[in-house]
Every structure is written in structure tokens, then in C-alpha cells.
Amino acid sequence: MTNEELFSAVAIAAWKRVVVSVEKQVSSFSDDEVLMEVAPGRNRVYYIVGRLAAIHDRLLPMLGIGDRLHPELDDLFIEHPDRTFADRLSPTQVNRTLVEVNTAVTRGVEVMAPLDWLKKHAAVSEEDFIKDPTRNRIAVLESRTAHAMYHAGQIRLLKKS
């Protein structure tokens, strides 16, 4: 393996670990549990799952691996806080959407050429990228992996230990 392959393989493995872990955790919940808050007065699992789906869906164009599958999620899970609207998706639908989006991202990152990880991501300008070449695709993947871990820690609090 080249050095670039090693660095990117480590980041891809971390991404896969967290999305599989979140999907597994969420699929172990009943619908009622998905609708519970992770702590009193905090977001419901439902909202966190929808939010992860929306954020991960944005990765597709950001990493140059495809068009968005579910741009409609932004209104529900990014632009407005939990419980702004009556739920438009069932718990099962929101869980399935996360799996669908994660699967598309994972497929795309697995076939990315190692050197392409150092290219700019789609949400940074050429100008800004020249100033700061760490605003690259691998930084985006690692940031989303970290973000998913952040919410995985919250979802975990609902598990019967």
C-alpha cells in the first residue's frame, strides 16, 4: 500500500465503523424508543437520525461522489430544531433513509482514488483552498466521522445497560 492509501484507508475504516455502529444501535430501538429524547429536554433519537441522514446526504456532492438523494431533509433536520413540525416521516422511514444515505456515501468513498482525498471539497473556493490546502476531502470525511461519533455518544445513553 502507498502512504496515501494507508492514510485514506484509516479514515475510511473509521467512517464505516461509526455509521455501522449508529445504524445497529438505532435498529435495536422500538419506534417508541426512537421517539424518545436522549436526555430530558434534549433532541429525540428521531431528530438526531434525521440530522445525520441530512448531513451525510450533503457529503455526496461535497466529496464529488454523487448528487444528493434527499435534499428535502434539510428543512426538517438542519434548518429547524426538533419538534418544529409534526413528524413527516415515521421512525422506520427516517432510519431507512439514514441507511440509504450512508450506503451511498460508503460506496463512493471506497472507490475514491487515494490522491483524490487531498483535492478540495466542493464547498470551498479555489482561492480559499490555495490558502489552506487542508480544506480537502479527507478533512470533510474525518469531520463527519467525528460528528457522527458525537451523536453516537448521545444515542447510546438510551440503551438499556
Place this chain on the structure above:
Amino acid sequence: MTNEELFSAVAIAAWKRVVVSVEKQVSSFSDDEVLMEVAPGRNRVYYIVGRLAAIHDRLLPMLGIGDRLHPELDDLFIEHPDRTFADRLSPTQVNRTLVEVNTAVTRGVEVMAPLDWLKKHAAVSEEDFIKDPTRNRIAVLESRTAHAMYHAGQIRLLKKS
């Protein structure tokens, strides 16, 4: 910057972001808040902070950047669950220990040569490393960054929003 420098700079920046964020969050808490559970029946912030200090302390030998500063933390925060013992450290002491350990780790990772990140970490055998060269130092740093994010998400639940 070389490719190896770019890849390692991204991972180091992510590490720094999460440790600074956790330290800032924790330092905003009163002693009473540090002693609160992140959710009913779950670990206290106190225990999570001690655990992060212990796990990060282990990074020093694991990454080959120094000896452990606080091996005594393992007994309190890794080998036994929260509230096994009466607290032997005050909330202030446990917070300070985390900052001390994080500072030592950050200093060490900042001066690591980019190619050294692909060397084996100290907790894997030569034999296993040959079989799987992704069991390297950058994988350990990224895994600890992800772990810290996991707990950052939990600690965040206590913040008055």
C-alpha cells in the same frame, strides 16, 4: 506540504479541535455540574473527564511520544465503573489532569514527523502490524479523537441552551 504532511495535519487539527472543545465545555461547569450525570442513571461528567484523561495518558507510550504521566487513573476511570469508589480527586483536580495530559499529547503529536504516523503503534506486535499496516499511529490518534467526540456529545447534554 507533502501528501503525508497534509494527511497528518488534518488528523492533528481534528484532535486539537475536540480536546479544546471538551476542555472549554468542562471548564464552564461548576463543581456541582461536574458531579452531575449526563443523563439519568448514566456516568457523571466527572467520570467521563477522568476516563478521557486516562485514555489520553495511554496515548503517550502508545504513540511513542513519552511515558505516562498518570497511570494511577486507570484504576479509577478505566478498570472500574463510575461510583465504584468514593471520589479520590476533586472535580478541579480531574479537570486539571485532563488538560495536563491533553497538553502533553498535543505537544508530542505536533512534532511527530509525518511519515512516523504510518509506523506501528506500541500496542500492536510486529507480526500483527505486518498483516495489517493500518494498525498504525494515525489510526490510534483518529480513534481517540472519535472517542473524545463520543463523550463530548454526552457532556454537551448538560449545557444550558
